Amino acid sequence: MAKINHRRSRKAGLPPGSLVHIGEKRAERAKITIMDYDGETFQEKEAKSVEECFSFKETATVTWINIDGVHDSGLVGKLGSHFGVHPLILEDIMTTAQRPKMEDLGDYIYVVLRMLSSEKGKDGVFSEQVSLILGPNFVISFQESAGGDVFDPVRDRIRTGKGRLRTLGPDYLAYALVDSIVDNYFLVLEKLGERVEVLEEELVTDPDQKTLHEMHALKREMIYVRRSVWPLREVINGLERAESPLIKQTTGIFLRDVYDHTIQVIDTVETYRDMLSGMLDIYLSSVSNRMNQVMKVLTIIATIFIPLTFIAGVYGMNFRWMPELEWRWGYFLIVGIMLAIGILMVIYFRRKRWM
Amino acid sequence: MAKINHRRSRKAGLPPGSLVHIGEKRAERAKITIMDYDGETFQEKEAKSVEECFSFKETATVTWINIDGVHDSGLVGKLGSHFGVHPLILEDIMTTAQRPKMEDLGDYIYVVLRMLSSEKGKDGVFSEQVSLILGPNFVISFQESAGGDVFDPVRDRIRTGKGRLRTLGPDYLAYALVDSIVDNYFLVLEKLGERVEVLEEELVTDPDQKTLHEMHALKREMIYVRRSVWPLREVINGLERAESPLIKQTTGIFLRDVYDHTIQVIDTVETYRDMLSGMLDIYLSSVSNRMNQVMKVLTIIATIFIPLTFIAGVYGMNFRWMPELEWRWGYFLIVGIMLAIGILMVIYFRRKRWM
Amino acid sequence: MAKINHRRSRKAGLPPGSLVHIGEKRAERAKITIMDYDGETFQEKEAKSVEECFSFKETATVTWINIDGVHDSGLVGKLGSHFGVHPLILEDIMTTAQRPKMEDLGDYIYVVLRMLSSEKGKDGVFSEQVSLILGPNFVISFQESAGGDVFDPVRDRIRTGKGRLRTLGPDYLAYALVDSIVDNYFLVLEKLGERVEVLEEELVTDPDQKTLHEMHALKREMIYVRRSVWPLREVINGLERAESPLIKQTTGIFLRDVYDHTIQVIDTVETYRDMLSGMLDIYLSSVSNRMNQVMKVLTIIATIFIPLTFIAGVYGMNFRWMPELEWRWGYFLIVGIMLAIGILMVIYFRRKRWM
């Protein structure tokens, strides 16, 4: 799981708008890919230098510039200044612990959200910051690393020209990117949901200290997912209500759709949280119940034998005059009495439902 | 109980508006029934193909088309495109894990809600998604399966022509459908309420681990019902305030009535939740109390006999010179002392109210 | 205590506005009393049939018609249709599990609230639904049963002509009725408050399982009172802000006064709830504390005697060569050592503050 608190302090004291990368250190070079299309034409290429993108600013076609890696302040700075992005926005792009938010800056809209993923075969939720710049005829997206993203279906739709994507503007492209990120949340939630179910099973069959730690881990990840999703509601609401010419009215219904999905994700997270707290109660009660069972049985055994041992002790005393010791059947009588006492106690405990 | 999180992920990556059925797999064919009526005329038929419905779009009479089964994307798609329903709405209809919501799309109003039911003789709440399309002179309702629904009283009222239903428009029909779904919630709640009462009884007489699991199950179902009902408040409020010509003003007071019922359902759910948490406290306290009773009695027995066993042990020692052993009445004296100690301890514990 | 969830389901499937009585079955006939007055004149009578009330609809004097018993759908239906009350409102009047609410229907205002009472010498809170119809020159009040109500002081004020009541309109009468219901809440709260105080006392002196059940019962009743009072706030606020000609401006300050009382009732209920949860903590801690005391003392006794019993056991062994056994003062020495060990352990436990 990504750390909750990045070493943001590295930047304390620098003037605002300083481009310093805050996040995990990365060595690889940033990767720039460009997709340029309209209803008829389509071109896709990987740019070697940031300058290759510049020409696309003025074209009439829709351009999607995707940057994998935001640790290169030179690249981000050049791109930003050519496309007229405010330094504070560039700073936000490079500081990879942003809370999802949306800002309408007139010439362009800036959206930052978190892409969640859960590795195959492993537990834990991983999170990456994705920034989008929506301009009049371009969308620039910034991702933290070149590792896989969730945009491939969007790329395929652009390449094949299926669906509305090629015929609609950059706002629809931005929506499609946001939509694929939100759709991916369902995948992450399903995995969390499976773990919740496994835990619930375990709770009935064989709860131990590990179950508790797993519960705690799940709860932490829920907190984490929640932190990523809650502010998204506002973000998408903001996009829907933005009175910006950059977002056409026809995109509104699609944004409302993503909004509904977001609500559903939040709803599910809250339900899981409720279930987890319920499970904690069950767990604590199960553990103490099992412990009580053990203690009870053991205590009962001890309790039955203690009076019997006392009787044996009495006839182990060395008094000279103890008439019973001389009796012919004394021993068998006493052993019989002991047996009787033992059996009566067992019956009593049974009747009291203590056994 | 239906699963909280459907395999929504099957759709991740598809363009928005793709008609893929998300929900339980079903084999049976979708069933289409049509009721067409006004004050005087009435006709009812089961359509063999979806095309049979098309002619009803333009008639002046009120038409209710009910589709049982939303897994057939061909059917839903054709119907949708003939009646001018937006692809995103069709997608919502087929994705059977929607949160209740209401959308006014100008030409028609889309309402999605959840029909709850509890099988006879079985515990657990089952949920089915119901979508309504309210057009100028028709209502189309989509249900997940052909299994029984709660609309039969509405059908009877249409058939017999009793009440206002035949003389009022499609908005009243839509209201009547929503109303019968909400009325059904009371049935479900009553069943839950009975289980709460049974639990409360059990809590006093004989609580065990099963009681706890039943409490947990009830709590989960409450969460589930709550998830279905909470958003309904907004939905009906939205219908009431919709400034749409599709909803006549006279229907307002009826919507306010359903709204009140919804509030009452929410209220009852919250009360049950409060009662359940109170019962959890009682349960935990009862269990630990009973355990304590057992432990206490057993410990007391042990405590009385341990000092006595010690005394017996002392006179079981083999020292050559132990004057008491030689006394004529030594044995009886010691047994008497033991008895006295035992009785004194019992009296002491009684007085301290430990027994 | 009245049941939380009435068998509302009896009505599922009936068209809205069907007059079916939902509530406890009652055999007695409904009782109708009429008070008609203005500044000078006053008349009071018990009506034998509902038709006797009809003539009062058009008179200039203020008329208060009080119906005890809402289980007679014929009576309610006739009265309603003569005074022009909407069928849905009549349905609400007969369904005696309404949440307090207020509806302004233009020609009249409908208010439903709950009258709470606590029987003398018995615990528990009882609740009855009271519906008020405030028309231009009449007030109709519906109660569930003919058993005592809290309106007698209002009746006396009308009869004697004291105070403002005779000189002011029907809105002031409606206010007076609401006010006497809210005033009565204080009586109920005082009784609950006394029980809270008794419980608090018991908690210090001698808490047992019964105390816990009483706490739980009180908590339930608090939930119940809260359910009746919370929505009242909105109701009275609604009356105060209603821009209806039926409520004169001079009545506003009186409504604000009842509003303040309602807030105070809610406040008190919340305080009691807070106190009850605090008491639950105290209770659980007291119980476990007492248990711990018992266990500790008993364990200490056992612990002191176990090592001593061991020593006695050692000298009870039958080895041929055990030199101590032959010593002249061996027995006394060992008994002395045992005494010393016992005393040292007591001192040690004392110093550790375990005893």
Add this chain to the structure above:
Amino acid sequence: MAKINHRRSRKAGLPPGSLVHIGEKRAERAKITIMDYDGETFQEKEAKSVEECFSFKETATVTWINIDGVHDSGLVGKLGSHFGVHPLILEDIMTTAQRPKMEDLGDYIYVVLRMLSSEKGKDGVFSEQVSLILGPNFVISFQESAGGDVFDPVRDRIRTGKGRLRTLGPDYLAYALVDSIVDNYFLVLEKLGERVEVLEEELVTDPDQKTLHEMHALKREMIYVRRSVWPLREVINGLERAESPLIKQTTGIFLRDVYDHTIQVIDTVETYRDMLSGMLDIYLSSVSNRMNQVMKVLTIIATIFIPLTFIAGVYGMNFRWMPELEWRWGYFLIVGIMLAIGILMVIYFRRKRWM
């Protein structure tokens, strides 16, 4: 501590506006003091009868009439009717369990708040109701008893003519009175704060059942203070925003200042509440920890000696053929073995960190 619920029920059934004193019975006569001043003149006197105040209603100077004791309905009634105060307001003044509130009645503003105090050397918070009537050129204040109040500094400032008080109008005087009441809350909070700190100390050194009861008592008083302070926020906000000519604009900044103080008081109360719940957790954990320590040590002692006693028991058996008994060093060997077992167990428990 004052009772939470006064015997308000004494008034149930009386018409609204009836002047009945609700609160603690008091025998002493009400005391009336008058201060009349403007920038130049100043006079102060104690009135023998209520009529002496009447002349001050029309003077141009600012008049402050302070009534100590609201149990005399004659006095309050006469004063009220001369100064034109609504009967419902007079009723509120005499009912000493009001929630703080503010009402603008056009000709005058009515403010009711609670004066808190904590007696020297004693625990517990005491509360008294203070009502203020702010008219165009007078302020009338009502207190419950003649016992000390917190207004002396205001009186001194009027007498000496220091500060702005003499030169500003009655609204500033009303502000000064409210301000001195709020300032006094800090004193009460400091005392509560000290008790919280003492408790925190006790928690570390030597927590016992008394600590718990003190925690509970503090929590109750916090609830009490909170009830007095929370509504005050609204009250002062209401005064600040009142568009009444009675409150000059220049007083606004002073009211904002009191408002800030109120927020700070609420903040502190909430912090104390948070701390108290944290302390409850610590307490419960400490107590169970100490208990566990005791149980553990005692159990360990028992556990070590039980196997040893068994061995001794074995060699106390009276079988004819037990070879060990005949060995020359058998006794010493067995005692040695016992010692070894004991020591090994101690080492084992140590290593497991159970001792």
Add this chain to the structure above:
Amino acid sequence: MAKINHRRSRKAGLPPGSLVHIGEKRAERAKITIMDYDGETFQEKEAKSVEECFSFKETATVTWINIDGVHDSGLVGKLGSHFGVHPLILEDIMTTAQRPKMEDLGDYIYVVLRMLSSEKGKDGVFSEQVSLILGPNFVISFQESAGGDVFDPVRDRIRTGKGRLRTLGPDYLAYALVDSIVDNYFLVLEKLGERVEVLEEELVTDPDQKTLHEMHALKREMIYVRRSVWPLREVINGLERAESPLIKQTTGIFLRDVYDHTIQVIDTVETYRDMLSGMLDIYLSSVSNRMNQVMKVLTIIATIFIPLTFIAGVYGMNFRWMPELEWRWGYFLIVGIMLAIGILMVIYFRRKRWM
């Protein structure tokens, strides 16, 4: 940690606006430093007397007057009256327990916030009040003590003339000061975060009573940080929305940036709080789990030996006729039986998973 409740009571009774220092007593003299700059010129000096600042009020350049120490009422008073600051504001400056707030007084804007710091190598959060007066061409900042502050980077930027600071007005300077305070919160949070992580580690490896106290301490500090940060949100929001000519529109985007940081700080604090409560659950469960482990093992040992000791006791009885005692292999038989019982019990306990 600074005390939550300063001895504010020292001021009760004084007229509002009285300049009395509330806070820790300080002996050192207040220190005044002045920085005066515009795009071209820059001067910096330490003022010996407060009068030296007065001339800067009217200059066209931006002036930053920083006062270290607010305990000198003469200094604060003179400065305030020259720069036209309202006495109530001066009072707030000297009362060092203010809640962060912002007030627009027309001629100047007053902002008060809390500077948090955590000493190197020590735990605990320290807090100091910082007041800012933003005038048309000056900023006055008041700090509690001359000890280090977090403004050095701002000073450096002014001195070196790097960045926008020198070319923009006093509103940007005020923003820069607020920004450096908020940036510093991240440092404090990182330190708290490290302690949370250390605690989490400890929880898994070796939780003890100290862990609990550290948790409690952290929780308290979280409450403390939260109290400082929550109101800040409103403050910065207020600045952003202030329709004051003192804040230029270009500063808006920077304020929005600080606002985002504030939200992030709050978010992190809330996450830590959530984690801490989760950890408390884990802790309590771990402790009781460990205790249970100990008790269980020890009880099992006792339980195995008690029946064996009983058997030994039986054959230690001194009856004359006990046939087994005469058997040749009796002793070995009985020892064998004891062994068998012991082994069977171990197997049984193992199978039941009690060992």
